Amino acid sequence: MNAQEQTRPFARATLRRIGAFARPHRTRIAQFVVLGVATALLAVATPVLAGDVVDAIVTGDEEGKVVRLALLIALIAVVEAALGILGRRLSATLGEGLILDLRTAVFDHVQRMPVAFFTRTRTGALVSRLNNDVIGAQRAFSNTLSGVVSNLVTLLLTLAVMLTLSWEITLLALALLPVFVIPARRMGTRMARMQREAAALNAAMGTRMTERFSAPGATLVKLFGRPEQESEEFAARARRVADIGVRTATAQSVFITALTLVSALALALVYGLGGWFALRGTLEPGAVVSLALLLTRLYAPLTSLAGARVEVMSALVSFERVFEVLDLKPLIEEKPDAVDAPDGPVAVEFENVRFGYPAADKVSLASLEEVASLDTRGGEEVLKGISFRAEPGETIALVGSSGAGKSTIAGLLPRLYDVDEGAVRIGGTDVRDLTASSLRATLGMVTQDGHLFHDTVRANLLLARPDATEAELRDALRRARLDTLVDSLPDGLDTVVGERGYRLSGGERQRMTIARLLLARQRVVILDEATAHLDNTSEAAVQEALTEALEGRTAIVIAHRLSTIRAADQILVVEGGRIAERGTHEELLALGGRYAELHRTQFAERTGAVREVAA
Secondary structure, eight states, X not given: OOHHHHHSOOOHHHHHHHHHHHGGGHHHHHHHHHHHHHHHHHHHHHHHHHHHHHHHHHHTOOHHHHHHHHHHHHHHHHHHHHHHHHHHHHHHHHHHHHHHHHHHHHHHHHHTSOHHHHHXXXXXXXHHIIIIIHHHHHHIIIIIIHHHHHHHHHHHHHHHHHHHHOHHHHHHHHTTTHHHHHHHHHXXXXXXXXXXXXXXXXXXXXXXXXXXXXXXXXHHHHHTTOHHHHHHHHHHHXXXXXXXXXXXXXXXXXXXXXXXXXXXXXXXXXXXXXHHHHHTTSSOHHHHHHHHHHHHHHHHHHHHHHHHHHHHHHHHHHHHHHHHHHTSOOSOOOOTTOBOOOSSSOOXXXXXXXXXXXXXXXXXXXXHHTOSSOOOOOOOEEEEEEEEEEOTTOEEEEEOSTTSSHHHHHHHTTTSSOOSEEEEEETTEEGGGBOHHHHXXXXXXXXXXXXXXXXXXXXXXXXXXXXOOHHHHHHHHHHTTOHHHHHHSTTGGGOBOOGGGTTSOHHHHHHHHHHHHHHHTOSEEEEESTTTTOOHHHHHHHHHHHHHHHTTSEEEEEOSXXXXXXXXXXXXXXXXXEEEEEEOHHHHHHHTSHHHHHHHHHHHHHHHHHHHHHO
């Protein structure tokens, strides 16, 4: 963001978009405005009545008149209080409704972003947009809007009444008005800059907490013995947040204090000049009191309106930060004429697929990555003409060196990314032509990390099928070889598994994801290194569960351990983004190429490990 963007008051496009979010709430906004006008009328009526009371006392009018005026002032106070409560309720309803709309819009939009967005974005920065910035934007409606309306009406009515009482005193009091206007304009821009800086610093601090408070992050810190350094670095970030908070509060305080001082000087002018006019008999004593009270009703709205400008500028910054996320275009979109996947067993086909990961500027924001500028690299081809076909019920295994492109191939099937050239088909239909719901219902994936949410066993399984019965849950657990474990847990299916499932072992987490797959009953299964980091005992249990999961399904299996894919219908050796070899286990061994080399290496490693254990 350049200096000109930082100092501009706001963009018209931002205001138009705010109007679009406010449009569904226009009825409440109209009620809000009417309430503000009514409150302003009552605010001006009280000083005028107070002046009438003074005049009645000075002229010696009947006691009943004074009592009636006092009762009327009391009644106005009661009505003002009631309108204030009603206004606060309307304000809260409007503000919370806007928060709901903004949060839902941001959450839904972020869910549509490609995986590349999440691999680059810092989670804490994104959460900050969803929480801090949305709440900052909401303040423009719930707090500022009502104040602007009522204060503006109060200001105009007060000026009109004061001019009728004494135009000379009113004009002299207004001579100090430029003292309000000039600082207000400068302060609004300055506060907007500080608000942007504060938002960025809070997001950075939130990101650090999110990373360090996760189970892997906390473990890493403890393993490397860095708690003191982490504390110092966090304190430095927190200190910067505190510093800008002090600067912001000080600037606001100086501004408001200066305006209050000017108001007090104007009040002294009214008492002095008004008293002089009253002693000369050119102004009623009650008019002096009314002018003095009205002056507080004049400069108080001016002070509030000046402060409202600062608040509006801060809120606009929050709106812009929210819209910045909403303006990121998802790379994966469902076509308007998308069709459902065909019924029954389906084949999987890759036809001359070429693909390169998108550059950062297509999927991310510098502010969400907390960098000065985005990495412009990207677009280099990772897959270079991949073609193969898995018939219904067949298992295709992908093997090869790390970074060869195996996981990239797997990620194109569920449309985590879209191909640059060629086509990926399920049941003869390009996955880009399928509805997202039917694609998810057709295809399931088990990754090597076995990710689970910090929720119950039941909730993690129901992600696959929210309508699954208790019997179906139990059957999936039994087939995944997890029924005995779940029965031993303190709350059974309602036991919380911890963040990322860390209360379970690696093998148990993997079997949980397999149980989820079994529950979903998907016809195409992708296994991405599902047993890569397991010991022999866990691997054996997971392999049993996988055998159950793959039965009758079309499968794409990425394997590091070649022993797990010997029975595959076809094995593809991927190297450098191309298929270097293809065939069955026996055919590839007989070929004596890259697969045979990988097999010899692994066999030698395993033999060496066995000898070490025996020794």
